[in-house]
Amino acid sequence: MAADVHKKKGWEVPNGSLAPGDGQHTERSESPTPGLAQGTEPGAGQEGAMFVHTRSYEDLTSPEDGAAAARSPEERRGEPAEPSSMEQISKDFSELSTQLTGMALDLEEEMRQSKEGKLEPSPQTTRRDSVLSGKEEEDVTMDAWRMHRKHVFVLSEAGKPVYSRYGSEEALSSTMGVMMALVSFLEAEKNAIRSIHADGYKVVFVRRSPLVLVAVARTRQSEQEIAHELLYIYYQILSLLTWTQLNHIFQQKQNYDLRRLLAGSERITDNLLDLMAHDPSFLMGAVRCLPLAASVRDAVSTSLQQAKAKSLVFSILLSGNQLVSLVRKKDQFLHPIDLHLLFNLISSSSSFREGEAWTPICLPKFNSSGFFHAHISYLEQEMDLCLLLVSTDREDFFTVSDCKRRFQERLRRRGVHHALQEALRTPFYSVAQVGIPDLRHFIYKSKSSGLFTSPKIEAPYVREEEKERLLGLYQYLHSRAHNSSRPLKNIYFTGPRENLLAWVTSAFELYICYSPLGTKAGAISAVNKLMKWIRKEEDRLFILTPQTY
Amino acid sequence: MSRKKAARSKGGGAAPSAALPPAAQGPGRAAAAGPRGSATAPELPRNGGAAAGRPSLSSSGEFYDLAFKVMLVGDSGVGKTCLLVRFKDGAFLAGSFISTVGIDFRNKVLTVDGVKVKLQIWDTAGQERFRSVTHAYYRDAHALLLLYDVTNKASFDNIQAWLTEIHEYAQQDVVLMLLGNKVDSAQDRVVKREDGEKLAKEYGVPFMETSAKSGLNVELAFTAIAKELKHRSMKLPNEPKFKLHDYVKKEVRGSGCCRS
Numbered sequence: 179m180a181a182d183v184h185k186k187k188g189w190e191v192p193n194g195s196l197a198p199g200d201g202q203h204t205e206r207s208e209s210p211t212p213g214l215a216q217g218t219e220p221g222a223g224q225e226g227a228m229f230v231h232t233r234s235y236e237d238l239t240s241p242e243d244g245a246a247a248a249r250s251p252e253e254r255r256g257e258p259a260e261p262s263s264m265e266q267i268s269k270d271f272s273e274l275s276t277q278l279t280g281m282a283l284d285l286e287e288e289m290r291q292s293k294e295g296k297l298e299p300s301p302q303t304t305r306r307d308s309v310l311s312g313k314e315e316e317d318v319t320m321d322a323w324r325m326h327r328k329h330v331f332v333l334s335e336a337g338k339p340v341y342s343r344y345g346s347e348e349a350l351s352s353t354m355g356v357m358m359a360l361v362s363f364l365e366a367e368k369n370a371i372r373s374i375h376a377d378g379y380k381v382v383f384v385r386r387s388p389l390v391l392v393a394v395a396r397t398r399q400s401e402q403e404i405a406h407e408l409l410y411i412y413y414q415i416l417s418l419l420t421w422t423q424l425n426h427i428f429q430q431k432q433n434y435d436l437r438r439l440l441a442g443s444e445r446i447t448d449n450l451l452d453l454m455a456h457d458p459s460f461l462m463g464a465v466r467c468l469p470l471a472a473s474v475r476d477a478v479s480t481s482l483q484q485a486k487a488k489s490l491v492f493s494i495l496l497s498g499n500q501l502v503s504l505v506r507k508k509d510q511f512l513h514p515i516d517l518h519l520l521f522n523l524i525s526s527s528s529s530f531r532e533g534e535a536w537t538p539i540c541l542p543k544f545n546s547s548g549f550f551h552a553h554i555s556y557l558e559q560e561m562d563l564c565l566l567l568v569s570t571d572r573e574d575f576f577t578v579s580d581c582k583r584r585f586q587e588r589l590r591r592r593g594v595h596h597a598l599q600e601a602l603r604t605p606f607y608s609v610a611q612v613g614i615p616d617l618r619h620f621i622y623k624s625k626s627s628g629l630f631t632s633p634k635i636e637a638p639y640v641r642e643e644e645k646e647r648l649l650g651l652y653q654y655l656h657s658r659a660h661n662s663s664r665p666l667k668n669i670y671f672t673g674p675r676e677n678l679l680a681w682v683t684s685a686f687e688l689y690i691c692y693s694p695l696g697t698k699a700g701a702i703s704a705v706n707k708l709m710k711w712i713r714k715e716e717d718r719l720f721i722l723t724p725q726t727y
Numbered sequence: 728m729s730r731k732k733a734a735r736s737k738g739g740g741a742a743p744s745a746a747l748p749p750a751a752q753g754p755g756r757a758a759a760a761g762p763r764g765s766a767t768a769p770e771l772p773r774n775g776g777a778a779a780g781r782p783s784l785s786s787s788g789e790f791y792d793l794a795f796k797v798m799l800v801g802d803s804g805v806g807k808t809c810l811l812v813r814f815k816d817g818a819f820l821a822g823s824f825i826s827t828v829g830i831d832f833r834n835k836v837l838t839v840d841g842v843k844v845k846l847q848i849w850d851t852a853g854q855e856r857f858r859s860v861t862h863a864y865y866r867d868a869h870a871l872l873l874l875y876d877v878t879n880k881a882s883f884d885n886i887q888a889w890l891t892e893i894h895e896y897a898q899q900d901v902v903l904m905l906l907g908n909k910v911d912s913a914q915d916r917v918v919k920r921e922d923g924e925k926l927a928k929e930y931g932v933p934f935m936e937t938s939a940k941s942g943l944n945v946e947l948a949f950t951a952i953a954k955e956l957k958h959r960s961m962k963l964p965n966e967p968k969f970k971l972h973d974y975v976k977k978e979v980r981g982s983g984c985c986r987s
Contacts, residue, residue: 535829
């Protein structure tokens with residue numbers, strides 16, 4: 179149905195977000211290399227991008243989500259950016275009220291705390307109890323339930339539970355009632371509740387009529403980032419129902435129990451929350467590619483491109499949350515968020531492993547009012563290679579299924595099958611390949627292509643909590659770099675167990691993690707070397723020539 | 728209901744060509760996609776020629792003479808996917824419940840009286856939000872297996888609603904069979920066998936109890952359907968008419984100690 183596809187060129191606002199127009203004059207003098215103009219950085223596509231142009235989650239939080247969080251003034255580590263339009267929003271009265279409750283985030287202190295009392299639950303104060311009242315009626319698992327680092331709740335405006343990360347929604351209905359009461363209480367005063375900060379907890383509210391999303395977290399994430407995750411949950415729900423349908427339902431019946439329509443999707447939402455805690459893709463608002471020789475990738479893309487059908491909009495080949503190839507219809511751009519939702523859908527269910535699935539799916543950033551129809555299948559059972567064909571026509575199963583067959587045939591004829599299999603055996607590269615001894619890990623994102631690259635997380639980040647801690651540090655740097663009132667360009671962070679450096683320009687974002695014994699000068703020379711290495715490897719790590727049908 | 732309305736309006740005018748099978752299938756394709764739209768004119772008999780011709784190659788590389796579409800329907804969690812996996816791979820999907828997303832499509836070739844019959848099986852998601860998708864595929868189905876869970880009263884109570892839906896969307900001559908699944912969990916059973924039989928009789932539908940876990944009657948359910956479809960499409964002049972009801976009655980096995 180062609181009506182489902184709208185050209186949404188309006189998204190490509192040339193410079194709609196916070197980042198200044200060109201990187202040159204905002205570079206610090208001590209910057210390791212001269213700023214690269216956007217589009218020329220390593221990893222930038224040579225023939226245009228394949229995604230809707232996005233920089234990072236500023237896109238998520240503005241302008242649609244205009245009320246981006248403005249944190250209380252914090253100690254600054256870098257230079258302030260140029261004043262932006264977002265700062266005007268901070269005049270918003272509601273934000274002033276949030277600032278009053280804002281506790282300055284001192285990471286060092288927080289880290290010390292978390293080290294000392296890693297597994298101890300924080301003392302439960304009366305304040306929190308009043309916020310979370312109702313939990314007392316919960317069953318024996320109450321303590322365990324409280325111990326979770328992050329809770330996520332979704333409720334309707336009538337206060338009806340829609341989703342809870344942990345525990346049954348029924349048992350939490352009174353808690354959700356309290357949440358709704360808090361929201362309504364402030365709204366009655368023409369105000370909006372955004373967050374409550376107490377006792378190491380952040381309670382973050384995101385209001386997306388007809389839903390309210392609430393997170394109760396004691397992670398090190400900023401309020402902005404937690405809100406960003408809640409938005410992902412909101413988009414996840416839209417991808418199942420469409421915005422149109424969701425609104426229609428609640429217009430008809432305000433107290434509708436949405437769980438009825440979302441039945442069976444809890445796993446998908448749970449999986450999304452798990453993924454966000456482990457995968458930097460969501461933080462970066464970008465997509466990671468499977469490292470693959472350019473010639474192989476080109477052959478795959480061409481095969482994909484040739485196996486087209488009228489109703490196809492996107493053909494996507496992926497392997498374990500990494501992109502192998504993406505072919506799109508001319509003038510149609512996929513948003514990284516939509517691609518993340520597709521990745522999540524596929525990784526959350528093993529039911530796609532066999533047979534061919536055909537399912538309606540809404541890509542909320544592309545068009546939140548209609549369904550696409552996705553054909554999902556694995557190329558071979560033992561191979562972690564999933565093909566996703568997005569069609570506009572519900573009736574087109576057999577045509578699209580035939581596209582898959584044609585694609586496989588072409589792949590075989592081109593003889594890249596073996597090379598592809600070989601690449602799948604090592605889906606992540608080692609940081610040792612870069613050849614910088616002190617370098618432990620890095621994340622590099624090319625802004626113009628919306629792609630990022632990152633090596634495997636290796637020792638000393640072996641245990642799950644260590645990996646999460648590393649991601650937490652990146653999250654912290656990211657939140658400082660993208661703070662909507664005071665974005666930073668360069669951050670040098672010295673920690674007890676590692677040193678980190680963040681460098682954000684209009685063309686790219688780079689976060690590196692290296693040995694705690696390394697020096698600042700060493701880090702800067704590492705950045706130089708790393709950038710050269712990425713440039714050298716870019717045709718393997720990125721998709722430089724995105725294809726259209 | 729409002730939801731339906733919103734979803735259906737997008738369905739709009741569907742091109743009848745949409746459901747064509749891969750062109751490479753040769754003569755077999757006539758069987759798979761008869762002309763649609765005229766629900767009253769039984770389309771299956773036209774396929775008689777398919778058997779006489781060269782056998783076709785299914786996408787999995789197996790030859791077949793006839794192809795039919797079978798759809799599994801019923802509430803969420805009644806065991807549709809498990810039934811299919813038991814039939815197709817002879818295994819039971821133990822462990823946690825994985826709900827099907829949308830529609831899942833698989834092929835299996837059976838030999839019925841020396842004729843190779845390919846069943847294209849549509850495994851549907853039972854959840855309400857997928858109804859609009861499943862509706863679109865009802866009318867292509869040659870046979871429907873309607874499942875309920877004998878340990879879940881609600882799934883049995885919903886059978887009537889499913890039958891109404893089938894009546895509304897499926898072809899009039901669709902082969903229909905009612906299955907009470909999960910009879911291996913005898914202690915949890917809440918729907919008696921007689922209740923199922925009674926309901927089936929009321930609607931004139933063949934009925935059997937199955938267990939995807941133990942494999943009871945699973946093969947039989949699909950074979951019976953394949954036999955019926957095969958007989959319908961290649962009616963030989965001197966062959967006695969195949970009676971699905973009688974066949975099922977004769978072949979069905981009970982779940983308990985007393986074999987019927």
